[in-house]
Amino acid sequence: xxxxxxxxxxxxxxxxxxxxxxxxxxxxxxxxxxxxxxxxxxxxxxxxxxxxxxxxxxxxxxxxxxxxxxxxxxxxxxxxxxxxxxxxxxxxxxxxxxxxxxxxxxxxxxxxx
Amino acid sequence: xxxxxxxxxxxxxxxxxxxxxxxxxxxxxxxxxxxxxxxxxxxxxxxxxxxxxxxxxxxxxxxxxxxxxxxxxxxxxxxxxxxxxxxxxxxxxxxxxxxxxxxxxxxxxxxx
Numbered sequence: 001x002x003x004x005x006x007x008x009x010x011x012x013x014x015x016x017x018x019x020x021x022x023x024x025x026x027x028x029x030x031x032x033x034x035x036x037x038x039x040x041x042x043x044x045x046x047x048x049x050x051x052x053x054x055x056x057x058x059x060x061x062x063x064x065x066x067x068x069x070x071x072x073x074x075x076x077x078x079x080x081x082x083x084x085x086x087x088x089x090x091x092x093x094x095x096x097x098x099x100x101x102x103x104x105x106x107x108x109x110x111x112x113x
Numbered sequence: 114x115x116x117x118x119x120x121x122x123x124x125x126x127x128x129x130x131x132x133x134x135x136x137x138x139x140x141x142x143x144x145x146x147x148x149x150x151x152x153x154x155x156x157x158x159x160x161x162x163x164x165x166x167x168x169x170x171x172x173x174x175x176x177x178x179x180x181x182x183x184x185x186x187x188x189x190x191x192x193x194x195x196x197x198x199x200x201x202x203x204x205x206x207x208x209x210x211x212x213x214x215x216x217x218x219x220x221x222x223x224x225x
Contacts, residue, residue, distance in 0.1 A: 004155075035215075042117075042200065042217040043156075048210075056210060090155065100204075101146070102213060104155035 003027070004105035006091055012111045019078040021108050023091030029103075030096040032074035034058075034066065036087040037107070043090065049074055050096065081112045115139045117216035119201050124222045125191055133186045133219045135201030143211055144204040147175050147186045150218065151197045159199075160186070188221075196223045 007022035023032065031050050035043040035058075045058030047066040055066050063085060067075045074093075078085055088109050092102040116138045125131040137145070144163040148156035162168055162177035162184060174187040186199055198218040204211050 033213075040121075040217055043202075043213075043215040045212060045214075048212070050210070058212070100211060101158050101161065103158070106155050107153075 004091055004093055004103055006089075006105040006108050008108050009106060010109050010111075012113065013078075013081050014113050015082060017078075017081050017112075019081050019110065019112075021076040021078075021089055021091075021110070023074045023076070023093075023105055024072055025074075025091075025093040025103070025105075026072065027093065027095075027103075028071065029093035030071070031094045031100065031102075032068065033092040033094075033102065034064075034074065034076045035090045035092065036060070037090055038087050046076065081110075083112050086110060086112045115203075115205060115214050117201055117203055117214060119199075119216040119219045121217070122220045122222070124224060125188075127191055127193060127223055127225050129191050130187065130189050131191060131221065133188070133199050133201075133221065135184045135186075135216055137182050137184070137201070137203045137214075137216075139203050139205045139214060141206035142179065142182075142203060143206045145175075145177055145184050146202040146204065146213065147173075147184075148200040148202060149197050150200060156200055191223050193223050193225070196221060 033048040034046040049068045091105040094100045147159040150156040160175035201216040
């Protein structure tokens, strides 16, 4: 079974803090994704990566950055957390070749005070 | 633009059949996924359609009509554990990359 893990299930931070969300997958998947999930809006893609040290902006990259130094690890960084970044953050991974089903981690619920 | 619509909430009775609809408008359609998400948990893959027609997998079936921009997820012999959100997601080819665009999800409540 594919396993995608995230470093924290719940996180509380203060406005202006730098926040790191870590994601690790154990299936040697090439592709990794970061989403946020908000009520009524569904999952929205923040950033994705198709290879080590490679990153692409998703639909809502503002206020976020990412790092992929190793194939199995994809980090989401909030340089200066703001209250509108309070959300559920979900990491996913997939292989490049068909079928490229995305497998999700359990999510991190981040609250910014 | 890109748009995916599905009902916000549905209720059904244990043992019954329920159909969850999804309509979409995307520029580079390349397949459609259904995911199940229980409260507080990760979405898990249910089904995938890229060609028109019905895909059946046990109690769950998914249908796609590309010309109509329409899909549905059919759940038969409903069980209490089927109470969850069901997410419709379209694979959209954009700039050489395939991305998933998600609908807001349909929250299904199954009652005894």
